[in-house]
Amino acid sequence: MSDAISxxxxxxxxxxxxxxxxxxxxxxAAIMLPARIVPDSQMIPFMAVFFGTMGAAAFFCAWxxxxxxxxxxxxxxxIAAVAVGIGCLKLVGHESMGFYPILFYLVPI
Numbered sequence: 001m002s003d004a005i006s007x008x009x010x011x012x013x014x015x016x017x018x019x020x021x022x023x024x025x026x027x028x029a030a031i032m033l034p035a036r037i038v039p040d041s042q043m044i045p046f047m048a049v050f051f052g053t054m055g056a057a058a059f060f061c062a063w064x065x066x067x068x069x070x071x072x073x074x075x076x077x078x079i080a081a082v083a084v085g086i087g088c089l090k091l092v093g094h095e096s097m098g099f100y101p102i103l104f105y106l107v108p109i
Contacts (some may be wrong), residue, residue, distance in 0.1 A: 020027045
């Protein structure tokens with residue numbers, strides 16, 4: 001693919017979106033397919049959903065930081081947004097829940 005040329009003559013690299021779309025498809029498959037493939041089991045779909053979304057979140061973070069072609073300012077802004085989200089969940093979540101609201105609500109997203 002050729003890079004887009006701006007009006008001042010400098011080349012701007014386009015953001016790679018296809019890896020993120022593959023990760024979203026993997027998350028969907030991890031959530032929807034295990035219960036359909038093994039309908040009699042409860043543990044296998046639970047583990048597939050839990051570990052599938054956690055793995056996809058790790059791949060998404062690696063893609064965002066290293067391979068998305070986004071400027072470093074935007075990468076750091078994304079990391080700051082995640083940190084703000086963690087802080088908000090800690091404020092809203094009950095103290096008896098500990099780290100679980102972050103684990104179940106923020107990480108899979």
